[in-house]
Amino acid sequence: MKLRKLVPALALTAAALTAVVAPAFAGRTGAPSSYKVVAWNDLGMHCACPTFAGFLLLPPFNTVRAQVLGYGSNDPVIIDSTNAATYGVTVSYAMADNTESTLQADPYFQQWITYAPKLFPGFAPVSGGKVQGLAGNGISGNMAYDSNLKDWTAVGIPAYPLVDANTAKNIMTDPLGGANRNPYPMTNVYVKNSTGTILAQTSTVTPVAFGGCCSCHLSLASANGYPATSAGSFAYLGKMHGQNSSKIDFNYLDPTGDGTSGPIRCSWCHWDPAMGESAAPGLANVWPNYVIMPGATFTQADVKVSQYSFSDVLHRFHSQSTKVLTQYDANVATNCYDCHPGNNVNCYRGSHKAKTALWCVDCHGNLNQRTAAGQLTQPWKASTLPSCTAASAGANPAFACHATNTVNGTVYPTNPTLFGKFINGRGHKGSIKCQTCHGSAHAEAPSTMTLDNTQLSNLQGSTSYSFPAGKDKTYALGVCVFCHPTKTSTWGTPPHL
Amino acid sequence: MPISNKILRKIVTLTLVAALAVPALAKENKPANAKTNAFDFKKTSVFIREMEGRPDFPVATVIANDYVYTLQAMGEKIDTGRQNAIILATKLAQQKDGGFTPDKSSKTSSILYTDIALETLALLDAGNAVDRAKVKSFAASLKNTDGGFGFSPEAKKSSLATTYYAVHVLKAVNGLDAVDKAKTVEYVKGFAKKEGGFGPEKGPGRPNARSTYMAAYVLNALCSLDADTAKKAVLYLQTTPYLDKKSKERPDLDEQLYAIRALKEVNAGNRVDKTLAFNFMKRLYIKVNGGFGPLEGYGSTPDSTTTALRILSEIGKAKGVVAQVAKR
Numbered sequence: 172m173k174l175r176k177l178v179p180a181l182a183l184t185a186a187a188l189t190a191v192v193a194p195a196f197a198g199r200t201g202a203p204s205s206y207k208v209v210a211w212n213d214l215g216m217h218c219a220c221p222t223f224a225g226f227l228l229l230p231p232f233n234t235v236r237a238q239v240l241g242y243g244s245n246d247p248v249i250i251d252s253t254n255a256a257t258y259g260v261t262v263s264y265a266m267a268d269n270t271e272s273t274l275q276a277d278p279y280f281q282q283w284i285t286y287a288p289k290l291f292p293g294f295a296p297v298s299g300g301k302v303q304g305l306a307g308n309g310i311s312g313n314m315a316y317d318s319n320l321k322d323w324t325a326v327g328i329p330a331y332p333l334v335d336a337n338t339a340k341n342i343m344t345d346p347l348g349g350a351n352r353n354p355y356p357m358t359n360v361y362v363k364n365s366t367g368t369i370l371a372q373t374s375t376v377t378p379v380a381f382g383g384c385c386s387c388h389l390s391l392a393s394a395n396g397y398p399a400t401s402a403g404s405f406a407y408l409g410k411m412h413g414q415n416s417s418k419i420d421f422n423y424l425d426p427t428g429d430g431t432s433g434p435i436r437c438s439w440c441h442w443d444p445a446m447g448e449s450a451a452p453g454l455a456n457v458w459p460n461y462v463i464m465p466g467a468t469f470t471q472a473d474v475k476v477s478q479y480s481f482s483d484v485l486h487r488f489h490s491q492s493t494k495v496l497t498q499y500d501a502n503v504a505t506n507c508y509d510c511h512p513g514n515n516v517n518c519y520r521g522s523h524k525a526k527t528a529l530w531c532v533d534c535h536g537n538l539n540q541r542t543a544a545g546q547l548t549q550p551w552k553a554s555t556l557p558s559c560t561a562a563s564a565g566a567n568p569a570f571a572c573h574a575t576n577t578v579n580g581t582v583y584p585t586n587p588t589l590f591g592k593f594i595n596g597r598g599h600k601g602s603i604k605c606q607t608c609h610g611s612a613h614a615e616a617p618s619t620m621t622l623d624n625t626q627l628s629n630l631q632g633s634t635s636y637s638f639p640a641g642k643d644k645t646y647a648l649g650v651c652v653f654c655h656p657t658k659t660s661t662w663g664t665p666p667h668l
Numbered sequence: 669m670p671i672s673n674k675i676l677r678k679i680v681t682l683t684l685v686a687a688l689a690v691p692a693l694a695k696e697n698k699p700a701n702a703k704t705n706a707f708d709f710k711k712t713s714v715f716i717r718e719m720e721g722r723p724d725f726p727v728a729t730v731i732a733n734d735y736v737y738t739l740q741a742m743g744e745k746i747d748t749g750r751q752n753a754i755i756l757a758t759k760l761a762q763q764k765d766g767g768f769t770p771d772k773s774s775k776t777s778s779i780l781y782t783d784i785a786l787e788t789l790a791l792l793d794a795g796n797a798v799d800r801a802k803v804k805s806f807a808a809s810l811k812n813t814d815g816g817f818g819f820s821p822e823a824k825k826s827s828l829a830t831t832y833y834a835v836h837v838l839k840a841v842n843g844l845d846a847v848d849k850a851k852t853v854e855y856v857k858g859f860a861k862k863e864g865g866f867g868p869e870k871g872p873g874r875p876n877a878r879s880t881y882m883a884a885y886v887l888n889a890l891c892s893l894d895a896d897t898a899k900k901a902v903l904y905l906q907t908t909p910y911l912d913k914k915s916k917e918r919p920d921l922d923e924q925l926y927a928i929r930a931l932k933e934v935n936a937g938n939r940v941d942k943t944l945a946f947n948f949m950k951r952l953y954i955k956v957n958g959g960f961g962p963l964e965g966y967g968s969t970p971d972s973t974t975t976a977l978r979i980l981s982e983i984g985k986a987k988g989v990v991a992q993v994a995k996r
Contacts, residue, residue: 344965348918351965386963390920394879396872493819497780497829498868498878502730502971504770515965528718539774567773569724 202258203241203248206371209630209648210237210264210360211606213594215613216378216518218511219331221279221347221385223286225405226421226435228384229445230290231283232305233330233377235264237314237323237360238607240654247654249602250362252316259365262323265311266377268356269330274302274310279349280331289427290436292457296329304329305447314360320595322604323360327447330356330377344514346385347401354380354516355622373629376614376622380512387499387509405433419474423467426458440474441481444551451476482550483542490538504538507531520623521615529570536566558592559605598667608648608665617645631662638662706950709742709987711958712977716970726754728771729761729781733788734974740791741977743988755794758785765809765821766802778820779810779833786840795840804843807834815851828859828868832882839889853892856883860897865904865930875904877923881930888933898934905930911941919948921962921975928982942983949976949985 213234220228239255239262241248248254255261274280275297287296294305303309306327314323335341335353343354355376362371388404397403406422409432413420421435437443442451453476454461463471477484489495490504500506511518523529532540534557541547544565546555555563562568594612596605610616614623624645630653631644638644642662649665651658716738719725726732732754739746746754761768767777768785782803789795810817816826817834831852838844859866865875866883880901887893909915910927928940952960952972959968960976980986 344963383966386966390876390923394868394873394876396874493778493780493823493825493827493830494868496778497819497827497833500971501770501780501784502728505728505731506969506971508967508969513967513969514963515961515967517967528721537771539770567724569722569727 203250204243205241206250206260206362207240207242207247207630207654208237208262208360208362208371208373209607209626210235210358210373210375211611212236212375212377212614213606213611215521215611216380216512216516217330218382219379221345221349221381222401223282223290223434225402225433226408226437227286227290228382228437230287230305231280231329231331231379232327232445233379234327235314235325235358235360235375235377236317236320236604236606237262237264237373238321238604239323239362239371242654242656245655245657249321251321252318255316260370261363261365262314262316262360263312263363264314264325264328264358264360266328266330266356266358267374268333268335268353269310271301271310273333274329274331277331277333283329283331286434289434302329320604321597321602322607328358328377330358330379332356332379332381343380343512343516346381346383346389346514352381354378354512355620357622373626375626376611378516378611378614380516380518381514383508383510383513386514387495391499413468417473417477418469420467420469423464423469424454424474425462425464426454428458428460428462432464437481440477441479441484442476443481445481480548480550483547486538486547487542490542505530505532517620519613520619521610521613522617523615525617525619527570532566533562533568533570534566535563540565540567553592553595556592556594558596599665600668610647616647617643633660636660636662706946707953707980708955708958711955712960712973713739713742713744713958715957715959715968716973719970720750725750726757729758729768729784729788730770731970732757733784734970736788736791738970738974738977739988741981741986741988743986746792751792751794754788755792755797758788759798761785762798762802766799766804766806767820776820776822777806778823779807779817779830779837780819782806783833783837783840786837790840800841804838804841804846807837807841807843808846810834811846811848813851815848815853815855826855828856828866828879828882831856832886835886835889844889847890849890849892853887853890856886857897859883860900861904863904863907864900864902866901877905877908877910877927877930880904881926881933884930884933893934898936901930901934902936902939905936906939910944911939913941913944918963921952921960921972921979924948925975925979925982928979932982940983942985945979945983946985949979952976 213236217233218229219231239250241250250260284296287294291305296302301309304327308325308328310328312325314325317324332343332352332354333356334350340353341351343352345352355378357374358377359372359374361369363369385401385404389399392403392407393399395407397407409420409422422432424435425432426435438446438448438451439454439457440451442448454474495503500509503509519531535541536544536546546563546565549555557563559573561572593605597603598605606612610618610623610627614620616624616627618624627648628644630648631650636650637660639662646662649662650660651663651665652660716735719727719731719735726735736746736754760772763769763775763777765777767779768782769775769777770781786803789797812818812824812826814826816831818824818826819830835847838846858870859879861867861875863875865880867873867875868879884893884901887897905911905927908927909917909919910924924945928945931937931939949960951964954961954968957968959973961968962972977986
């Protein structure tokens with residue numbers, strides 16, 4: 172059994188270690204002699220809900236990005252959609268741990284399949300027998316080149332924490348009491364030629380976990396006379412929501428008119444860029460014939476788009492609620508893992524964590540600071556996110572950031588956009604993504620989790636490479652010869668500009 | 669000479685006996701703690717002391733409290749420099765109205781952080797470092813006509829928890845005369861549940877250990893805990909996973925602590941199931957870093973580690989002896 176798993180793993184490792192020579196291109200003028208691919212997950216961790224019947228916070232939605240380099244001449248060729256077509260290569264991905272059969276048999280994921288069409292009208296979570304994510308990508312397929320962000324991307328793939336046959340991987344506690352799950356499914360990324368021959372491949376973690384909501388909300392429901400279940404929790408949350416200025420108890424909202432309440436998508440009314448939307452659509456625009464059920468104390472006039480983003484209401488409420496502070500956590504403003512995956516899963520596990528006592532709030536600010544600085548009114552915007560050289564506006568960092576990278580008035584990395592600065596930033600001749608060399612945000616190399624380090628260990632695993640004292644192959648990509656055949660094989664810090 | 673020899677021999681013998689007996693006696697005097705093999709407190713110490721490396725040490729009111737309580741519970745000394753830094757930071761957190769804030773960036777004081785700050789100072793034997801009269805007037809200013817106390821000057825609504833914190837603070841500064849005893853007792857009794865014990869909300873809903881402890885504390889502090897209430901509280905607590913080995917309910921770290929404290933508060937400390945609590949702590953212990961998680965399978969945080977040490981202290985399994993100055 173072990174051997175059966177070991178052989179493909181070794182094959183994968185070998186393929187990632189060495190760029191595969193592409194004989195098909197040998198005769199083509201200018202075609203690279205081989206390819207290299209480096210992949211990563213955009214955020215370092217995604218959350219997904221374990222239930223979807225009541226309301227939706229976050230769907231299965233994970234994004235894998237990759238850069239492909241054509242290797243041969245002294246400077247590598249960045250493979251984009253244009254030269255990929257010229258050279259006849261494609262970039263594709265395939266989830267290694269999430270499979271069609273296990274996803275569709277998973278009782279939690281089945282809830283997603285059941286309720287997703289109500290949460291996202293027009294969306295089919297299973298098409299032609301295959302699972303697909305909100306952006307149309309399934310668990311395998313071709314990656315598209317993003318000419319704006321300069322990388323190959325598979326947006327919104329439906330990665331989901333799984334009950335792994337290898338129980339050692341099932342480290343995530345299910346807050347609803349089910350079996351532990353593996354929150355770190357892997358995704359393989361391939362560069363293939365027109366006949367399907369693999370020219371290069373790598374593998375990256377596609378992290379996804381349940382949040383910590385249930386750990387407080389089940390007991391909150393119980394303490395208020397509701398069953399200590401997800402349904403009871405939703406019912407009590409609906410009641411509490413009805414007591415705020417919106418007056419809307421969403422237990423009385425029947426979006427589809429099928430006679431039952433829910434499911435509710437928070438972002439119908441509270442703008443949430445994590446749903447890929449730039450504005451909340453409003454329930455009436457999504458379900459024009461929605462019904463307010465008998466017994467409701469609100470009217471259609473109350474059902475309107477909120478001026479507050481989802482991130483704003485969620486964070487601000489929890490940090491300012493006296494009930495939360497006195498009955499659940501006096502330190503909730505800095506205890507990010509109360510809600511973000513901390514159920515034996517570490518969102519934050521990169522090199523910063525290994526080296527210092529740096530905590531989430533040092534870069535992002537604690538919830539009180541984030542609220543005061545207005546960060547939450549523009550969630551995920553580059554302007555509210557930290558960079559390598561500065562913490563987020565409003566944060567009060569105890570640690571010094573990296574020295575500024577300003578040259579002739581330009582701050583590198585360039586091109587920060589949505590989720591920007593590090594996540595979508597570029598350095599090194601303006602063409603290499605920060606994450607290509609440093610790994611996923613929150614899991615920066617070397618990560619405290621071995622699995623995160625697998626890719627770089629493979630890419631920099633050649634015995635001809637050497638590392639100075641204190642560094643090794645798990646550190647950020649820094650062996651020049653990996654990309655430049657005539658340069659040194661000793662690890663160093665490449666120019667970031 | 670022979671006489672003096674005899675005396676000398678007796679002295680030597682007595683000294684030897686005493687020397688042999690002292691370690692044994694010393695062992696007996698230690699709290700029933702020695703069984704610490706389950707936990708590597710050296711690792712726990714490193715985990716908690718990680719915050720010493722922060723330039724903004726002691727960071728915040730709660731974090732300072734975690735640091736002081738946990739190290740003392742493990743029998744460790746806090747050096748004078750850090751003690752002074754904590755006392756200074758705590759003093760700076762006291763606002764003009766007498767209340768304390770969660771950290772130096774905040775200017776809004778509340779009864780919760782006032783209670784935490786007072787405990788930290790008391791643990792460091794520095795209770796007089798702050799203006800206690802102002803503390804009393806701050807807590808008293810939160811009193812509402814319903815007999816309860818609010819959270820802060822801005823969040824005035826009474827709750828059982830905020831009333832508990834106010835009474836706790838007032839007791840610590842000898843200010844219980846500021847409480848309208850009859851009204852507060854009536855207010856607190858309104859949180860009693862039919863199952864016995866108390867819940868966080870009036871009306872429907874189940875009791876929990878935290879609210880049961882808080883209510884019992886207030887009633888005790890105001891000399892109003894009657895035998896029937898105490899008996900019902902025990903009846904409820906024995907249905908929880910902290911006394912009922914067969915309970916299917918998932919135990920919770922905070923609730924474990926408050927279950928123990930509630931039993932002690934209603935004079936049923938002999939009912940505390942120390943073995944159950946100890947085994948639960950073993951399941952929450954994270955071997956990798958020496959911390960404790962808030963729930964089984966969850967990662968460790970300073971807050972949950974501190975709560976675990978509070979539990980171990982309550983059941984006599986911590987190394988150090990922490991002054992029972994407060995029961996946050």
